[in-house]
Amino acid sequence: NGIWAVIPAAGRGTRFGGDIPKQYLEVAGRPLIAHALDALLAHPAIAGAVVALAADDARWPGWTLLHGKPLLRCQGGGERADSVLAALRAIPAHVDGGGLVLVHDAARPNLRGGDIDRLVAAAAQHGDGALLAAPVRDTLKRADEQGRVAGTEPRERLWRALTPQAFRRDALVAALESARAAGVVVTDEAMAMERVGAKPLLVEGREDNLKVTTPADLALARYLLSQ
Numbered sequence: 001n002g003i004w005a006v007i008p009a010a011g012r013g014t015r016f017g018g019d020i021p022k023q024y025l026e027v028a029g030r031p032l033i034a035h036a037l038d039a040l041l042a043h044p045a046i047a048g049a050v051v052a053l054a055a056d057d058a059r060w061p062g063w064t065l066l067h068g069k070p071l072l073r074c075q076g077g078g079e080r081a082d083s084v085l086a087a088l089r090a091i092p093a094h095v096d097g098g099g100l101v102l103v104h105d106a107a108r109p110n111l112r113g114g115d116i117d118r119l120v121a122a123a124a125q126h127g128d129g130a131l132l133a134a135p136v137r138d139t140l141k142r143a144d145e146q147g148r149v150a151g152t153e154p155r156e157r158l159w160r161a162l163t164p165q166a167f168r169r170d171a172l173v174a175a176l177e178s179a180r181a182a183g184v185v186v187t188d189e190a191m192a193m194e195r196v197g198a199k200p201l202l203v204e205g206r207e208d209n210l211k212v213t214t215p216a217d218l219a220l221a222r223y224l225l226s227q
């Protein structure tokens with residue numbers, strides 16, 4: 001049956017700025033989204049993928065097959081979770097709903113196969129799912145309303161959530177629907193799962209699996225993908 005991947009790619013890239021949504025910016029000769037899809041579909045555990053695109057997206061190259069695996073498209077929504085939900089619903093009916101799905105940002109071009117291996121292995125063992133994450137390295141300050149330091153946060157058990165994140169599809173659909181019904185905006189899939197009582201496993205991933213959010217991130221991605 002195999003694991004399906006969903007790639008939310010319907011964002012506008014407002015923090016990045018510019019005319020082209022960041023998932024279509026080119027790095028090492030290909031758009032960011034091509035790198036993200038390639039990393040997923042090249043992996044032997046992944047059987048197919050669904051990409052969620054903005055309704056007015058005129059840049060999608062129309063790929064339907066990558067590494068010999070089906071690549072489907074659907075229309076995304078106003079929030080990231082809406083796009084993920086639409087993509088999860090577009091997975092073909094014959095795929096086992098109790099099976100794992102991986103959710104990965106289109107703007108995260110430097111995913112390595114070894115991280116997919118370890119994430120999938122963890123999620124296969126842990127019923128509540130798993131996510132790639134990196135330990136926080138900086139000292140964390142909490143600000144008061146005047147922008148002064150109000151305190152230093154202990155960072156010992158703090159992690160930055162990365163993608164992919166891996167969950168059983170039916171459980172993730174239910175959790176995202178629940179968040180939507182409650183009007184709660186979730187910024188990753190794990191957060192939706194946590195809301196309904198799950199405790200996903202943190203899997204330490206590579207720190208160079210960066211998300212391109214700002215132009216400085218793009219420069220770093222160019223460097224990493226030219227290696």
Ligand code: CTP
Nearest residue numbers: 008009010011012013014015078079080083106
């Ligand atoms: N995304 C999506 N649908 C949305 C919002 C985001 O599919 N309504 C996708 C983005 O395309 C991206 C991923 O979710 O691949 C991570 O989101 P983010 O980095 O926040 O991208 P944008 O929302 O495009 O950027 P910004 O928040 O700066 O506008």
Ligand code: MG
Nearest residue numbers: 011012013080
């Ligand atoms: Mg966003």
